[in-house]
Amino acid sequence: MKAIVYTQYGPPGVLHLREVERPEPKDDQVLVRVHAASANALDYRRFEKLSIMGRLMEERFIKSVGKVLGADIAGVVEAVGASVKQFQPGDEVFGVTAGSKGGFAEYACAAEDHLALKPSNLSFEAAAAVPVAGLTALQGLRDKGQIQPGQKVLIYGASGGVGTFAVQIAKSFGAEVTAVCSTQNLEMAHSIGADRVIDYTKEDFTKNGQRYDLIFAVNGYHPLSAYQRALNPQGNYVCAGGALSQIFQALLLGSWLSRKKGKKMGFMGIAKTNQKDLALMGELLESGKVSPVIERYYPLSEVAEAIRYLAGGHVKGKVVITVGNLSN
Ligand SMILES: NC(=O)c1ccc[n+]([C@@H]2O[C@H](COP(=O)([O-])OP(=O)(O)OC[C@H]3O[C@@H](n4cnc5c(N)ncnc54)[C@H](OP(=O)(O)O)[C@@H]3O)[C@@H](O)[C@H]2O)c1
Numbered sequence: 001m002k003a004i005v006y007t008q009y010g011p012p013g014v015l016h017l018r019e020v021e022r023p024e025p026k027d028d029q030v031l032v033r034v035h036a037a038s039a040n041a042l043d044y045r046r047f048e049k050l051s052i053m054g055r056l057m058e059e060r061f062i063k064s065v066g067k068v069l070g071a072d073i074a075g076v077v078e079a080v081g082a083s084v085k086q087f088q089p090g091d092e093v094f095g096v097t098a099g100s101k102g103g104f105a106e107y108a109c110a111a112e113d114h115l116a117l118k119p120s121n122l123s124f125e126a127a128a129a130v131p132v133a134g135l136t137a138l139q140g141l142r143d144k145g146q147i148q149p150g151q152k153v154l155i156y157g158a159s160g161g162v163g164t165f166a167v168q169i170a171k172s173f174g175a176e177v178t179a180v181c182s183t184q185n186l187e188m189a190h191s192i193g194a195d196r197v198i199d200y201t202k203e204d205f206t207k208n209g210q211r212y213d214l215i216f217a218v219n220g221y222h223p224l225s226a227y228q229r230a231l232n233p234q235g236n237y238v239c240a241g242g243a244l245s246q247i248f249q250a251l252l253l254g255s256w257l258s259r260k261k262g263k264k265m266g267f268m269g270i271a272k273t274n275q276k277d278l279a280l281m282g283e284l285l286e287s288g289k290v291s292p293v294i295e296r297y298y299p300l301s302e303v304a305e306a307i308r309y310l311a312g313g314h315v316k317g318k319v320v321i322t323v324g325n326l327s328n
Contacts, residue, residue: 003068003105004303009055012044012304012311015104020068022107027081029098029109035124037103037321038072039303040132040161041241044311070103070303070321071096073110074118074127084112092118094127094282096273104303106323116278119286126285129292129318133161134281136240136271137169137216144268145214145238149174154205154212154230157219158194159185162240164293164317166216167194172289178212180205180220185316192293206230217242217250219313224249228263237265293317 005018025031058064074094077087087093095115102108118127140162141147147170155166158179170177171193179194182201189197198205206226214236215227221243231237239250247267254266284290295316298306306319 001106002300003102004070004300006064006067006069008065009058012307015069015304015307017301020105023102023109025079025081025084025109026098027083028112029081030077030084030087030093030112030115031079032073032075032093032108032110032115033078034073034075034103034106034108034323036074036128036323037070037108038128038131038133038161038318039306039310039321040071041310042071042100042132043069044307064101068102068105068108070105070108071100072128072131072133073097073103073108074124075108075323078107081112086112087115092120092124094118094124094130095275095278096131100132104300104321106300113275114273114278116275116282119282122285125294125297125320125322126292129161129294129320130165130281130285131273131278132271133318134165134169134290134292135273135277136162136268137165137218138277138281139271140216140218140238140240140268141166141170141173141214144266145216145236147173147175147214151175151213152178152211152232153214153216154178154180155194156180156200156205156215156217156222157242158189158197159316160219161315161318163218164188164192165290166218167192168290169284170216172284175214178205178210182314188293188316192291211235214238216240217246221246224253224257224265228257228261228265231263231265233262235263237263239267294320296320297322299323 001022077091093115097103153175159181178196179189217239219242250267
């Protein structure tokens with residue numbers, strides 16, 4: 001089969017289209033003929049200037065060289081492992097690949113419980129945009145953020161992969177949503193349901209006197225004290241990503257500040273792939289409450305280009321990799 005192989009440590013140019021062995025599913029895995037995949041920060045982080053630490057991490061723990069990257073996939077079940085009960089060849093599915101690798105290929109394996117049936121009204125490309133970003137938004141808002149109907153929720157970094165899902169998921173929970181993004185994305189943020197939008201290039205939402213019940217920080221950076229200022233007394237701040245300094249502050253100081261000031265503040269951790277949440281995303285997609293925002297499509301042979309574009313940090317929604325012909 002054709003796959004994009006990470007041939008050596010280095011920038012995205014080290015990704016090459018190669019002919020490789022088709023993977024064999026383990027007993028609890030499903031082999032999927034991939035129709036579409038999507039790229040995430042976890043796919044490009046390894047290409048950021050590799051410091052000695054970064055390189056050591058890669059060599060010792062992550063060990064990507066010689067492997068096929070790509071976590072998000074949508075496609076058709078080709079074969080199933082001996083203990084798989086829920087899927088059979090021909091089923092249309094979406095989800096996350098085994099070890100979050102292998103998706104930039106014609107075939108990929110995924111654990112049975114990391115897949116869900118693809119809603120029939122959704123293209124493979126749209127379904128492939130969902131898993132990692134959608135689950136991050138869902139779990140950040142619902143589990144860590146404890147989102148409630150009627151709450152005032154602010155999404156900081158609302159225009160990227162996670163942010164565009166977060167705006168729509170927060171609306172589906174009945175929240176009043178403020179989206180923070182740059183000038184070029186204001187209209188899009190309104191179009192996906194934000195009640196209010198703030199242009200971060202013109203206004204600092206932490207200084208305008210507004211207070212929120214829940215702040216979901218997906219991108220960019222503000223000091224923890226600034227987020228705290230923008231929260232209501234019982235408010236909750238959840239960091240999903242953004243600048244490393246933002247993540248470290250949430251990780252290291254969040255619980256201390258929470259104890260001191262009575263507002264909950266912290267990092268959400270890494271989103272956990274599970275079938276229940278994928279199926280819930282499927283329902284939100286099928287009902288039209290959530291609709292993936294996709295800025296660009298790249299063919300499999302151009303994954304390196306897709307990752308370069310994503311790493312630029314200004315994607316509107318998601319970039320999708322098409323494997324074969326674009327279905328819609
Ligand atoms: N915790 C987890 O499990 C988990 C899972 C997935 C991702 N993440 C993390 O979450 C973060 C976002 O991921 P993503 O996939 O959404 O990334 P992304 O799609 O690459 O984000 C791109 C968006 O970020 C916006 N942006 C860039 N700089 C900004 C700033 N200073 N302030 C506000 N918005 C800004 C851009 O909007 P403009 O063009 O308008 O600036 C663009 O729309 C990353 O740090 C990623 O590592 C965490």
